[in-house]
Amino acid sequence: xxxxxxxxxxxxxxxxxxxxxxxxxxxxxxxxxxxxxxxxxxxxxxxxxxxxxxxxxxxxxxxxxxxxxxxxxxxxxxxxxxxxxxxxxxxxxxxxxxxxxxxxxxxxxxxxxxxxxxxxxxxxxxxxxxxxxxxxxxxxxxxxxxxxxxxxxxxxxxxxxxxxxxxxxxxxxxxxxxxxxxxxxxxxxxxxxxxxxxxxxxxxxxxxxxxxxxxxxxxxxxxxxxxxxxxxxxxxxxxxxxxxxxxxxxxxxxxxxxxxxxxxxxxxxxxxxxxxxxxxxxxxxxxxxxxxxxxxxxxxxxxxxxxxxxxxxxxxxxxxxxxxxxxxxxxxxxxxxxxxxxxxxxxxxxxxxxxxxxxxxxxxxxxxxxxxxxxxxxxxxxxxxxxxxxxxxxxxxxxxxxxxxxxxxxxxxxxxxxxxxxxxxxxxxxxxxxxxxxxxxxxxxxxxxxxxxxxxxxxxxxxxxxxxxxxxxxxxxxxxxxxxxxxxxxxxxxxxxxxxxxxxxxxxxxxxxxxxxxxxxxxxxxxxxxxxxxxxxxxxxxxxxxxxxxxxxxxxxxxxxxxxxxxxxxxxxxxxxxxxxxxxxxxxxxxxxxxxxxxxxxxx
Numbered sequence: 001x002x003x004x005x006x007x008x009x010x011x012x013x014x015x016x017x018x019x020x021x022x023x024x025x026x027x028x029x030x031x032x033x034x035x036x037x038x039x040x041x042x043x044x045x046x047x048x049x050x051x052x053x054x055x056x057x058x059x060x061x062x063x064x065x066x067x068x069x070x071x072x073x074x075x076x077x078x079x080x081x082x083x084x085x086x087x088x089x090x091x092x093x094x095x096x097x098x099x100x101x102x103x104x105x106x107x108x109x110x111x112x113x114x115x116x117x118x119x120x121x122x123x124x125x126x127x128x129x130x131x132x133x134x135x136x137x138x139x140x141x142x143x144x145x146x147x148x149x150x151x152x153x154x155x156x157x158x159x160x161x162x163x164x165x166x167x168x169x170x171x172x173x174x175x176x177x178x179x180x181x182x183x184x185x186x187x188x189x190x191x192x193x194x195x196x197x198x199x200x201x202x203x204x205x206x207x208x209x210x211x212x213x214x215x216x217x218x219x220x221x222x223x224x225x226x227x228x229x230x231x232x233x234x235x236x237x238x239x240x241x242x243x244x245x246x247x248x249x250x251x252x253x254x255x256x257x258x259x260x261x262x263x264x265x266x267x268x269x270x271x272x273x274x275x276x277x278x279x280x281x282x283x284x285x286x287x288x289x290x291x292x293x294x295x296x297x298x299x300x301x302x303x304x305x306x307x308x309x310x311x312x313x314x315x316x317x318x319x320x321x322x323x324x325x326x327x328x329x330x331x332x333x334x335x336x337x338x339x340x341x342x343x344x345x346x347x348x349x350x351x352x353x354x355x356x357x358x359x360x361x362x363x364x365x366x367x368x369x370x371x372x373x374x375x376x377x378x379x380x381x382x383x384x385x386x387x388x389x390x391x392x393x394x395x396x397x398x399x400x401x402x403x404x405x406x407x408x409x410x411x412x413x414x415x416x417x418x419x420x421x422x423x424x425x426x427x428x429x430x431x432x433x434x435x436x437x438x439x440x441x442x443x444x445x446x447x448x449x450x451x452x453x454x455x456x457x458x459x460x461x462x463x464x465x466x467x468x469x470x471x472x473x474x475x476x477x478x479x480x481x482x483x484x485x486x487x488x489x490x491x492x493x494x495x496x497x498x499x500x501x502x503x504x505x506x507x508x509x510x511x512x513x514x515x516x517x518x519x520x521x522x523x524x525x526x527x528x529x530x531x532x533x534x535x536x537x538x539x540x541x542x543x544x545x546x547x548x549x550x551x552x553x554x555x556x557x558x559x560x561x562x563x564x565x566x567x568x569x570x571x572x573x574x575x576x577x578x579x580x581x582x583x584x585x586x587x588x589x590x591x592x593x594x595x596x597x598x599x600x601x602x603x604x
Contacts, residue, residue, distance in 0.1 A: 023157035028265050030165020037172035039324045047251025052130050054254045055117055058235040060137045061227030063098045066220025067091040068141035069356050075149025085200050088146045090213030095142055099135035106131030119242055129182035136189025143193035159196040163189055211567055218547055226365020229372035237392040240379045245389050253392050255331050256338030263308050263342040267301055267350030291418035294354055305346030312339050337393035344404020351411050358414045371403035429590050430460040432491040436502035438467045446574050447497040453582035462489050469501040479509050493593035498522050499541030513549035513592050520554055523561040550592035
């Protein structure tokens with residue numbers, strides 16, 4: 001055993017694991033020290049700083065737009081350095097402009113934002129530096145995602161330690177005025193990420209980054225609601241408590257949430273190392289090896305989260321008194337309540353990368369939105385009905401346990417899928433073909449013939465007929481039936497014929513990669529009567545094209561009508577009998593389904 005450990009630590013993967021774990025531990029200690037320094041003056045300073053940090057965590061995902069996870073995933077799967085830099089520039093094309101907008105709005109709306117966040121317009125000087133801190137964390141997300149995916153582990157870990165520990169602690173040691181501390185922290189948080197990626201920014205660009213930017217947006221945009229929901233789970237309870245019990249209880253709720261976040265940060269190295277490794281194993285088809293790794297991490301994270309929760313509940317009072325001094329007594333009751341959510345939240349944080357790597361859809365985001373919906377329901381009850389001061393703490397814990405259960409369920413599904421794929425015949429595709437027509441309809445006879453041809457080539461094919469596309473009630477009923485089919489068949493991909501409602505329905509509902517075949521009149525709606533129906537149907541097609549994992553066009557003219565991703569789309573004419581290009585279509589579907597790099601292909 002000792003020899004295996006030494007061998008692992010002497011390997012590049014072992015050194016990266018050790019260095020990342022050490023960095024995360026030091027970063028967590030730095031965050032702990034930061035809040036201790038904030039409590040040096042009085043409880044109000046700590047309450048304000050807690051609200052600032054929770055607000056930054058709540059808002060920055062809107063600026064980042066899922067770029068950190070997307071960068072790590074795509075950069076780690078790219079073989080060319082030029083393409084890696086393309087992803088970096090692609091992320092900055094929206095992070096920098098959105099950051100400027102955020103800072104300008106903070107100056108213009110400082111007083112109303114101060115009233116909303118701190119309960120008093122007199123705190124307006126704190127709002128602009130808060131906005132700069134938010135921009136800095138978004139830039140750090142871009143730099144950190146790029147460096148980890150590259151990989152440049154040393155630079156990534158140095159940036160992480162600087163942003164989370166060295167800069168905020170230094171600001172508190174150098175200044176006592178809260179506004180000055182926040183300005184210093186924000187400036188440092190902007191400079192360190194930019195300096196860490198400066199060599200990549202200064203390197204000459206030989207190619208445009210439109211494709212990389214498009215891939216990042218397609219991957220990141222659907223994850224924004226989930227990222228915002230994650231910040232909101234730890235922030236909104238404090239805002240609600242501010243309106244019911246004032247700044248003191250709001251700060252106590254926020255501090256409890258911060259302790260919860262610190263506890264979950266113990267498992268951050270697991271998530272950081274697992275995402276690029278899992279994405280690489282999926283691309284290589286090593287399903288058995290990935291399932292084995294997930295099984296070990298599953299047990300490690302679960303027992304670790306349980307130990308941390310039990311340890312804090314037993315030692316909460318001496319720990320808080322040691323940490324905050326006499327001020328810690330005031331935070332003890334709420335901290336004990338909220339920390340009961342450390343078990344499910346730690347499990348979520350440790351295992352979330354499994355879902356990010358496996359699913360094309362934002363499964364973590366869906367789970368976070370569901371948990372946040374439960375928290376909003378509890379918050380509404382607390383605001384409308386007189387309830388005790390500890391209510392928001394209890395509501396937070398309930399939302400965390402719901403999130404933990406959803407993660408447990410989905411990780412179990414991924415493991416079962418990996419086991420299934422590990423023993424199936426190599427490169428065999430399981431496909432669901434969605435036809436926007438009745439079962440006995442003849443409009444899409446060619447599409448049905450193609451599905452039969454794919455089956456003859458060794459593909460397992462199931463058909464789903466979307467018979468009604470203009471009734472929301474019938475679409476919702478079809479959604480349930482489609483989800484049941486996906487659960488029963490467990491396909492590797494879904495192939496939808498025709499854009500408009502059918503394609504948009506599929507990309508919104510499917511949990512597996514979706515390939516859309518555009519016929520032509522789904523993009524060119526000039527023959528459709530009425531301005532509304534034509535424009536809406538065409539818009540649905542373009543939105544579906546943006547989020548689809550793969551695009552097939554029936555003709556070159558159809559491809560030229562795409563607003564974006566023309567370079568990603570392949571032209572494979574279906575033919576009147578549906579048998580044309582069936583082998584090429586199957587090859588393309590396999591590339592998408594099996595996480596291979598899908599690039600532009602020549603038209604036959």
